Amino acid sequence: MGGSVDVCVIAHAHPALSRGGGEMAAWREVRALRAAGRTAVLIAAAEQPPAEWPALPEGESLYDAAAMEEDRLAWAEDPARRALLSRLLATGAGVFHLHHLWRVGLDLVAALRAARPEARLVLTLHEMLAICANHGQMVRTADGALCAAAAPEACAACFPGRAPAHFALRRAAFLRALSLFDAVVFPSDFLRRRYAEWGFVPRAGFVVENPLDPALAARPRRPPAPDLAARFAFFGQPTPFKGLDVLLSALRLAREERPGIALDVHGCGAEEVVGMFPALAPLLSQLGGAVRFRGRYHPTEVLDRMAEAGWVVVPSVWWENSPMVILEAKRAGVPLIVSGIGGMAEKVRPGLDGLHATPGSARDLARVLAEAADPALHARIARSLADAPSPQDFLDALGPVLGPGRG
Amino acid sequence: MTLRVVTAYRASTGLRLVLADAPTGASSLRIAGLTSLVSAARPVAGGVRLLLVAEGPAEALPGLRLLPETADGRCLPPLAFADPQSGPPPGAAFVGEAALGFALAFAAAERPALRPLLSPPPFGVLGGWLAALPALPGEALLAPDGSAGVWLPGAAAADLLALVPTAEGGLLPSRLHGPPPLVTGAGLLRIAFAPLRPLAPPPVGLVGAAAGRCGRLPARRSDAPAMAEAIGAIAARVASPAEASAFRSLALAERRERLASLAAGLAAVPEPGAPQVLLPAGLSDPFLRRLLVLAEPVLARRFVALLLAGPEAQEAGRWLRPRLSLPVGVARSLADAARQGGYARTALVPAGPQSLAAALAPAPERRPFPPALAGRALPALAALARAGGDEAAAVLHLAGEGAAPWAAP
Numbered sequence: 055m056g057g058s059v060d061v062c063v064i065a066h067a068h069p070a071l072s073r074g075g076g077e078m079a080a081w082r083e084v085r086a087l088r089a090a091g092r093t094a095v096l097i098a099a100a101e102q103p104p105a106e107w108p109a110l111p112e113g114e115s116l117y118d119a120a121a122m123e124e125d126r127l128a129w130a131e132d133p134a135r136r137a138l139l140s141r142l143l144a145t146g147a148g149v150f151h152l153h154h155l156w157r158v159g160l161d162l163v164a165a166l167r168a169a170r171p172e173a174r175l176v177l178t179l180h181e182m183l184a185i186c187a188n189h190g191q192m193v194r195t196a197d198g199a200l201c202a203a204a205a206p207e208a209c210a211a212c213f214p215g216r217a218p219a220h221f222a223l224r225r226a227a228f229l230r231a232l233s234l235f236d237a238v239v240f241p242s243d244f245l246r247r248r249y250a251e252w253g254f255v256p257r258a259g260f261v262v263e264n265p266l267d268p269a270l271a272a273r274p275r276r277p278p279a280p281d282l283a284a285r286f287a288f289f290g291q292p293t294p295f296k297g298l299d300v301l302l303s304a305l306r307l308a309r310e311e312r313p314g315i316a317l318d319v320h321g322c323g324a325e326e327v328v329g330m331f332p333a334l335a336p337l338l339s340q341l342g343g344a345v346r347f348r349g350r351y352h353p354t355e356v357l358d359r360m361a362e363a364g365w366v367v368v369p370s371v372w373w374e375n376s377p378m379v380i381l382e383a384k385r386a387g388v389p390l391i392v393s394g395i396g397g398m399a400e401k402v403r404p405g406l407d408g409l410h411a412t413p414g415s416a417r418d419l420a421r422v423l424a425e426a427a428d429p430a431l432h433a434r435i436a437r438s439l440a441d442a443p444s445p446q447d448f449l450d451a452l453g454p455v456l457g458p459g460r461g
Numbered sequence: 462m463t464l465r466v467v468t469a470y471r472a473s474t475g476l477r478l479v480l481a482d483a484p485t486g487a488s489s490l491r492i493a494g495l496t497s498l499v500s501a502a503r504p505v506a507g508g509v510r511l512l513l514v515a516e517g518p519a520e521a522l523p524g525l526r527l528l529p530e531t532a533d534g535r536c537l538p539p540l541a542f543a544d545p546q547s548g549p550p551p552g553a554a555f556v557g558e559a560a561l562g563f564a565l566a567f568a569a570a571e572r573p574a575l576r577p578l579l580s581p582p583p584f585g586v587l588g589g590w591l592a593a594l595p596a597l598p599g600e601a602l603l604a605p606d607g608s609a610g611v612w613l614p615g616a617a618a619a620d621l622l623a624l625v626p627t628a629e630g631g632l633l634p635s636r637l638h639g640p641p642p643l644v645t646g647a648g649l650l651r652i653a654f655a656p657l658r659p660l661a662p663p664p665v666g667l668v669g670a671a672a673g674r675c676g677r678l679p680a681r682r683s684d685a686p687a688m689a690e691a692i693g694a695i696a697a698r699v700a701s702p703a704e705a706s707a708f709r710s711l712a713l714a715e716r717r718e719r720l721a722s723l724a725a726g727l728a729a730v731p732e733p734g735a736p737q738v739l740l741p742a743g744l745s746d747p748f749l750r751r752l753l754v755l756a757e758p759v760l761a762r763r764f765v766a767l768l769l770a771g772p773e774a775q776e777a778g779r780w781l782r783p784r785l786s787l788p789v790g791v792a793r794s795l796a797d798a799a800r801q802g803g804y805a806r807t808a809l810v811p812a813g814p815q816s817l818a819a820a821l822a823p824a825p826e827r828r829p830f831p832p833a834l835a836g837r838a839l840p841a842l843a844a845l846a847r848a849g850g851d852e853a854a855a856v857l858h859l860a861g862e863g864a865a866p867w868a869a870p
Contacts, residue, residue: 128747128750128751161751165784220746220814222818223752223817226748226818233823253826
């Protein structure tokens with residue numbers, strides 16, 4: 055990685071190792087910048103041992119996060135921290151764009167700022183980790199209830215082993231770290247508002263939607279087939295926050311009213327779902343062929359898979375920031391049913407891009423599924439559904455964030 | 462040289478003589494010499510007890526000293542017949558009645574001139590005596606603040622000495638003081654305190670003389686509140702509720718009074734312009750360390766250094782030093798930091814998680830750092846922290862975060 059580059063993007067993961075929204079956004083940003091003629095490199099964290107690292111293209115490389123502290127918010131081993139700092143400085147980049155502070159380290163940010171006071175430091179926040187110690191989800195640990203605001207006493211109630219003062223310190227540390235950035239990107243206005251309510255207003259804040267894969271963006275947009283109104287699809291992993299368990303329960307209830315309703319689950323198999331939610335095994339048996347588990351898919355397949363559905367359902371029981379699946383569904387031209395909170399509510403205009411349901415409520419989601427199965431409603435929303443921002447939209451939005459290039 | 466100590470009484474003068482003798486051979490101490498020495502002592506009303514300590518070659522008696530006490534226990538200036546600072550000859554050991562050894566240790570506790578007798582470590586000429594002491598029946602608890610709780614069944618009176626470790630690996634006897642004991646038909650209950658010396662380590666053992674017996678009191682370590690609770694439970698068992706309550710109140714009042722002068726010292730104002738040193742507490746929280754790193758540009762405008770003290774200081778220092786330009790001092794305890802010196806002329810700014818978070822918060826919610834402590838008060842703080850059994854809590858209290866740990870029982 056010799057010579058100076060324009061933008062050094064630092065991410066908590068690389069798509070060659072995992073395919074979460076944050077790392078995909080970082081990787082696509084580098085590709086988009088290069089396509090626009092700027093020099094950009096990607097340096098991403100890896101939890102896997104270096105011997106298992108895949109070969110990466112020129113300008114993309116990994117660093118070992120194993121030398122970090124357990125919460126991956128600071129470096130336990132100073133030589134490793136120094137080595138990464140040296141690598142970043144050796145790029146000679148004028149802009150350092152971090153995606154996440156997790157697996158990057160608050161202490162690394164402080165060192166980078168001190169070493170390059172004139173450089174432009176940019177951060178994209180992908181969740182609320184600075185605000186909430188529960189994986190940045192703002193969901194209570196005890197019962198999974200949504201949390202609207204962090205406060206030391208309330209946070210200590212979520213983590214009985216930690217004192218309120220810990221959370222005051224945590225907030226102060228994160229606020230200090232965030233204040234070191236010249237610009238901060240929020241993929242949703244919901245996230246920007248959450249940080250503002252918490253006490254963080256950046257020197258320059260931008261709401262910029264995550265970039266879509268250019269290959270997907272280039273695909274022609276097809277109108278949805280009219281006979282798919284009762285065909286729903288879920289894309290993602292069966293984690294406790296994604297709400298697949300709620301959706302499956304809702305499906306059973308909705309079928310009592312509309313027996314023709316069916317669901318395709320993409321991204322996992324039935325055994326993974328039962329592994330995460332053992333209590334759902336009888337329900338899956340009961341649903342029988344009404345649920346099809348379509349398994350994992352390559353990102354380039356996503357639009358084709360979505361085109362088989364009338365609706366894409368995002369039933370997350372946490373706030374979400376800017377789920378990639380919403381962008382992809384918009385690109386695919388498939389209306390959405392989402393939990394009516396957070397980034398989901400913002401990205402899906404009710405009645406125009408899709409419908410909202412109460413998060414965590416199988417009964418309300420069942421009501422919405424049944425309502426959505428109406429072909430007329432489906433056709434109407436499909437016509438008004440917004441498209442995802444184009445790569446050029448993304449670059450235009452990113453321009454003032456990164457500042458002028460070195461050209 | 463082995464000294465043999467025997468006792469004799471001269472009824473005609475009321476003197477109690479304690480005579481030293483060597484057991485056999487040409488190097489024996491001569492009674493004649495002793496007689497003449499004793500005759501040099503001035504009788505006082507009520508009689509005088511003389512402890513005789515002989516040092517050096519028997520013929521010359523170069524280190525001979527007389528330690529007079531009146532019969533009612535008042536100490537008189539020692540009568541030195543040779544250089545009182547010279548210690549006993551190598552190998553010298555006390556051999557005599559256990560009660561006399563206790564009296565000698567008791568005298569050494571009160572009179573610095575006798576300290577050479579307690580060299581070499583661990584206990585000088587009394588080392589053998591101490592090792593041979595039997596255990597007294599009873600219970601004893603020792604708290605880090607130098608307080609001792611003692612229950613001696615069957616005793617009606619007791620003298621107690623605490624054994625305080627020295628920097629040289631020895632032991633110093635330290636006389637315990639305190640409120641009157643609670644004496645019942647079942648025995649004697651006492652809470653007593655070693656003199657409060659800011660940087661002295663806590664006692665490690667107890668010896669006592671009670672009911673005609675002299676011996677060690679096997680002592681368990683305890684913190685001060687637990688000790689008060691345990692002694693309170695014994696009091697409730699052996700005395701009436703009113704007596705038990707009065708005894709406990711007296712003990713607590715004594716403790717408060719004892720600590721009050723030290724606590725007053727914490728209010729000392731630092732010298733104007735004294736360099737400021739940040740003294741953070743709560744080092745086990747990784748976010749405290751992270752905040753210090755993230756806020757260094759702000760901290761460096763005010764502080765010349767950080768002082769980390771306590772069990773986590775070493776690890777925190779290891780983490781912080783490569784990340785900070787500010788010097789980071791590390792000490793295992795506040796007492797260690799005080800012993801290291803270098804802070805006496807500084808202004809120490811205590812800060813716990815809450816005060817640090819508030820002082821380094823964004824402008825609208827920012828609060829000033831807590832008031833500074835004069836660096837010369839660090840030994841007093843260390844002693845108070847030890848009395849409270851929690852150094853971090855002591856610093857947190859100064860930072861306005863929580864009660865004074867030394868104020869608790």
